[in-house]
Amino acid sequence: MLRISRLTDYATVVLAALAGEPQRVQTATALAAQTRIALPTVSKLLKELHRAGLVTSTRGLHGGYRLARAPAQISAAAILDALEGPLAVTDCAAGHGNCEIEDSCRVGRVWQRLNLAIRRALYDVSLAQLAGLDAPPARLPTLEREMKSAASRTPARS
Numbered sequence: 001m002l003r004i005s006r007l008t009d010y011a012t013v014v015l016a017a018l019a020g021e022p023q024r025v026q027t028a029t030a031l032a033a034q035t036r037i038a039l040p041t042v043s044k045l046l047k048e049l050h051r052a053g054l055v056t057s058t059r060g061l062h063g064g065y066r067l068a069r070a071p072a073q074i075s076a077a078a079i080l081d082a083l084e085g086p087l088a089v090t091d092c093a094a095g096h097g098n099c100e101i102e103d104s105c106r107v108g109r110v111w112q113r114l115n116l117a118i119r120r121a122l123y124d125v126s127l128a129q130l131a132g133l134d135a136p137p138a139r140l141p142t143l144e145r146e147m148k149s150a151a152s153r154t155p156a157r158s
Helices: 006-020 028-035 039-051 076-084 108-123 141-153
Strands: 055-058 064-067
Touching: 006 028, 006 039, 006 064, 006 076, 028 039, 028 064, 039 055, 039 064, 039 076, 076 108
Parallel strands: none
Antiparallel strands: 055 064
């Protein structure tokens, strides 16, 4: 099952809190209180997010954290990469040379295409959208066509 870790989920919650006031510097303590995530966890996440370049930190009396760039410029893919590393649904999807049977495998290319499609979808979702700040209606044209096609093939019930 494709699933993000709890820490990645919490990181998204912390980033969403920062996105609510992107110019304001916020302390780890304030973010922990606002998100109801334990302070040690928030501190750990902020260090990882800082290391990945998603947040900046300021030391001192009025120090804390804020987003390194606008919420609309931070993708879900960047958040996942920061906490979990690059997405790879299979070993071969991570790149050439990661699988022992890739020379004889017939399904590797399809998994690589699926991995790329998932990655593109993650790039298309911004932190602003995750935080509910910029919520244009989601449009999935291919999925919509498939659903309409499936509905038209389903016999009507009486």
